[in-house]
Every structure is written in C-alpha cells, then in structure tokens.
Amino acid sequence: MGDPKAFLTIHRKEAGYRPVHDRIHDFGEVEQTLNSNDRRQQASRCMDCGVPFCHWACPLGNKPPEWNDALYKGDWELAYRLLNSTNDFPEFTGRICPALCEKACVLNLMEHEPTTNREDEAAITEHAFEENYVRIHHPERNGMKVAVIGSGPAGLVAANRLNLSGYTVTVFEKNEDAGGLLRYGIPNFKLNKAVIDRRMDVLRAEGIEFKFNQNINVEKLPDGFDAYVIATGTPQARDLNIPGRDLKGIYFALDMLAQQNRVLAGMEFKREELVNAKGKDVLVIGGGDTGSDCIGTAHRQGCRSVTQIEIMPKPPVGPEDPQNPWPNWPRTLKTTSSHEEGCTRRWNINSLKFIGKDGKLTGVEVQEITWKPNPEGGRPLMEPVGKPEVIKADMVLLAMGFLKPQQPKFAPNVFVAGDAASGASLVVRAMAGGRDAARQVDAFLSAK
Structure with a gap:
C-alpha cells in the first residue's frame, strides 16, 4: 500500500462525460478518461481495507486493493495481470458494469466517495492493449472438445477458460457476429464494438473457433463434442399485451x-x-x-x-x-x-x-x-x-425486461451458464456464470 493516507487528502475524481451538445450527434463513447497521473492518484485512494468489501461485492471476486496498489506504483503490467486473473474481459466491465464494488467500498460508507474502481479497471486494460501486455497463449491440447452455444459474455468467458485449460472449443452463434447483448443490445455510445472485435482477435488467435449464423436447437446439440455449455441468454422480451398492441409504431x-x-x-x-x-x-x-x-x-x-x-x-x-x-x-x-x-x-x-x-x-x-x-x-x-x-x-x-428461459432436462455433459440459467441480470454476473460453467465442465471431463 503506497500511500495509506491518500484517501484523506485526495477526493474522488471521475472522468465524466463528453458535453451533451457534442455527444448526442454521434454514437462515440460518451465517457471520457483521466490522464495517467490523475488515474494513479485515484488508485492511491484505495485503503487496502482489512476486510475488502469490494472483493465481496464483485460477482467475479475482483481484487481492487491489489491492482489499485500496482497502478498507483506505476506497474501497469502487474495491475493488468492481477485484474485479468479474476476478470477475463475487464475492457467490457470497465465500461458497462454498475460497479457493485464501489458501492461496497468503505470510502462509500464514510464519505460517499468510493475508489474509482471501474474507471481504473478500464484504464488498466486500455494501457495493457497499448503496451502489448495482452499476450496470445497457445495452450497444450488435452484431446477433448467442448461446444459453447451462444457468444454473449457468459459464452465468451466459458470458451476462454476452457480453451486456456486445453480443450478444443467451438462457439456456435445465431447472429452474424459475436458478443450477444454486448454487441446487439448495448449502444456504441457505451461500448464501442471495436473493443469487442479487438478481444475476438485474441480469442481466435488462441485457437477458439467461431461459427456464426448457427441457430442451434438446444435439444438437438451438434455431434462430436465431449461437453456442451448453453449460454443462449434470455432471448424473449417481456411483452405488454393491452388493447392496441397491433398498431404500427x-x-x-x-x-x-x-x-x-x-x-x-x-x-x-x-x-x-x-x-x-x-x-x-x-x-x-x-x-x-x-x-x-x-x-x-x-x-x-x-x-x-x-x-x-x-x-x-x-x-x-x-x-x-x-x-x-x-x-x-x-x-x-x-x-x-x-x-x-x-x-x-x-x-x-x-x-x-x-x-x-x-x-x-x-x-x-x-x-x-x-x-x-x-x-x-x-x-x-x-x-x-x-x-x-x-x-x-x-x-x-x-423495455420491461426479459423472461427467464425454461430449459429442458439436459444430459450430464451439458451445462447452462449466465442468463440462460439465472434469467436476465448484469453482464458481470453472466461472466461469473460462464466461469463457473467452465469449472464444472472441467471437473466433469477430468473425472470422466
């Protein structure tokens, strides 16, 4: 912990948004960023609490005290390694997560000025891509194959974890590109799709195969795989069936x-x-x-x-x-x-x-x-x-939410992840669900 008293002298400083009169004329990301010095100062405000409730609140179990300390000390690569150890895609959560960790921050209890974890997370990851800290891994294959149905946040995390564990992973996606709601539900002014494409280049380079325009019936899964992960999200939106529903508009x-x-x-x-x-x-x-x-x-x-x-x-x-x-x-x-x-x-x-x-x-x-x-x-x-x-x-x-899908009874080698299992929730929870499903697949196939 570089500066144990920084929170007493440095106030929370957010990057803020582009001016309204500017941003409403395009679909560029509305959120701005701080310079490196200000970002490191914000990281120094983390108190390294004895009981880090930020870690408790995060569905992924992220460890802000550790990577904030590395960021404050200027070790951006270590900060990314620590962040990436629990979060497969921090460039996504750093933009769109509601930051459960910040509401659980002790500084939020004391002064309502929590550490800027989400912005720090985004800055660390952008720096990692710029400085080539995001490296391509070539895992040794174990001879087993896994199919992931759906390429939203849960499916991508499950595919990434299983691929890095040595499984040969094929992802089947009904749309023309990967990302699920990250790509087709979240506007570009919150998440530029080039951010998804950049990560997709990494996943492909590491050996994951993607097959698009594949509308898979989960009761007739493709042959040739040792296990399956169902990560099809919640495709059915809640309707409003009142008189006049058939009107145009x-x-x-x-x-x-x-x-x-x-x-x-x-x-x-x-x-x-x-x-x-x-x-x-x-x-x-x-x-x-x-x-x-x-x-x-x-x-x-x-x-x-x-x-x-x-x-x-x-x-x-x-x-x-x-x-x-x-x-x-x-x-x-x-x-x-x-x-x-x-x-x-x-x-x-x-x-x-x-x-x-x-x-x-x-x-x-x-x-x-x-x-x-x-x-x-x-x-x-x-x-x-x-x-x-x-x-x-x-x-x-x-915009009244989505209906929780009713899944059929699956074979023992089929695992359901993310919103497909729990119903619509946060992206960060879907990612945690994808990680859990990958762990279950690995345990099942290892025992087999």
Whole structure:
C-alpha cells in the first residue's frame, strides 16, 4: 500500500462525460478518461481495507486493493495481470458494469466517495492493449472438445477458460457476429464494438473457433463434442399485451438497439424496416438500463421528445438506501448519461391501452397508480389514482425486461451458464456464470 493516507487528502475524481451538445450527434463513447497521473492518484485512494468489501461485492471476486496498489506504483503490467486473473474481459466491465464494488467500498460508507474502481479497471486494460501486455497463449491440447452455444459474455468467458485449460472449443452463434447483448443490445455510445472485435482477435488467435449464423436447437446439440455449455441468454422480451398492441409504431427495445448497432456496423435495411425515432415523440415503457439505452439512441436518431414511464415507485434519492444499507447495493434513483440528454421521467404509471389512427400509433392511455401492502402477503396490490390520461407518442419502445428461459432436462455433459440459467441480470454476473460453467465442465471431463 503506497500511500495509506491518500484517501484523506485526495477526493474522488471521475472522468465524466463528453458535453451533451457534442455527444448526442454521434454514437462515440460518451465517457471520457483521466490522464495517467490523475488515474494513479485515484488508485492511491484505495485503503487496502482489512476486510475488502469490494472483493465481496464483485460477482467475479475482483481484487481492487491489489491492482489499485500496482497502478498507483506505476506497474501497469502487474495491475493488468492481477485484474485479468479474476476478470477475463475487464475492457467490457470497465465500461458497462454498475460497479457493485464501489458501492461496497468503505470510502462509500464514510464519505460517499468510493475508489474509482471501474474507471481504473478500464484504464488498466486500455494501457495493457497499448503496451502489448495482452499476450496470445497457445495452450497444450488435452484431446477433448467442448461446444459453447451462444457468444454473449457468459459464452465468451466459458470458451476462454476452457480453451486456456486445453480443450478444443467451438462457439456456435445465431447472429452474424459475436458478443450477444454486448454487441446487439448495448449502444456504441457505451461500448464501442471495436473493443469487442479487438478481444475476438485474441480469442481466435488462441485457437477458439467461431461459427456464426448457427441457430442451434438446444435439444438437438451438434455431434462430436465431449461437453456442451448453453449460454443462449434470455432471448424473449417481456411483452405488454393491452388493447392496441397491433398498431404500427410499437417495438421491443432490442428491435431498435440491435438494428442501430447493425446499421453502424454497415448493414443496410429497407426504409420500411427501419426502427427510427427521427422526428417522433417517443415513449419508453420500462425504467431500467435498457430503457435508458433507448433514450440515448432516440436522441441520436433525432427524436422530437422522449418520455420514460415506470410502473414501480420512484426509488429514493441517494446516496443511501435505508432498505439496503451498506455494503449492499443501494436501490436509489439512477440518472444515466442518456437521462442527462433530456427526458421526462415518471413513476407509478400503468399502461392501459395503445391508441392509434389508421393503424398507426398516436398515443398511450395511462393511469397513475399507487401500491398498497397485500393483506395476504406477497406482491403489493396496485390501485388506480385519479383519471386516465393520454401520453402523445408515435413510437413506443417496450423495455420491461426479459423472461427467464425454461430449459429442458439436459444430459450430464451439458451445462447452462449466465442468463440462460439465472434469467436476465448484469453482464458481470453472466461472466461469473460462464466461469463457473467452465469449472464444472472441467471437473466433469477430468473425472470422466
């Protein structure tokens, strides 16, 4: 620990976002970066706590005290080795992870100024690629073959771990490229797809084979493999089946997000196929991260206005959440970079029906509601408040989450990883699930 008192004299300093008037005109990453000196100063704030709750909070078990200390001392390569020992792809989590570790940081409890672990993680990894610390490994093969179905974060981590353990790994992907929601769900302004491509070059060089446009039926898995990892995510979005659902102008969130990412990758669509918000009043139904991504994308496409509604109550304004005290994750109000770009946000709003004219959406009838305790226990009861109203909209984006897939009974050599096993969750949890699945495969085949 280089400077045990740094947290007393150095305040938390974030890189921040590009100015709104600049960033809404392109899909470049909104987050900026600090210079190397400031980044090392931020790393020095890590207290090397006796009980590192950051390590406890991270699904991957990352060890921020160790790599922050190496970063502060200027040993960027050691910092990357320590980080990469628990996190296969820190360039992903360093951009899009909500940083559970930071909320569990002791400095968050004391001063609400936790160590900038996520930004430090991204900076360490970028430096590693620039300085050629990311090396190609050529593992000795053990003669066994494993198929990974799905190339999202869970599938990629499972493939990487198994490949480095000596298995010959083939990844089957239904889309035209790898990444799953990293590529087709998260906008480029949060995760530039060149970051995924760069890692894919490493994985291919290390011997992993990728087969794209392969829509595999998990009940009829390809022959010739000793084990299988099912990492197909949660493909079914939650729908809103209310009157008027068949009107033109209502889309699932991923209809917009995936198509926009494909457009940026060079794919062309017919005009009638485009899911584009240009000149439209957009209503986003769902208050989570996917809804936020829709807001930012709508702005960049040139929408007239954006409104976001959520059926649940407004979360408490932080930094503390009495219902989930430190070191647990506080369920407080989250304002993203997309929200900062302009958005009307409303909570406790229930959607009653879609309204249209000549088959096209013109608005949504909604009603304010309140939640009351259920005398029989379980989910609270929803009660209407006041009169219904109409929110003007000629585009609705449904961002209400995803349904947990029901998996069939698999053979003993088939393992399910990530969201395909647990339901939709964080990328970092999917990555942890991929690592666990790789460990289970290795134990099974080693015993066999």
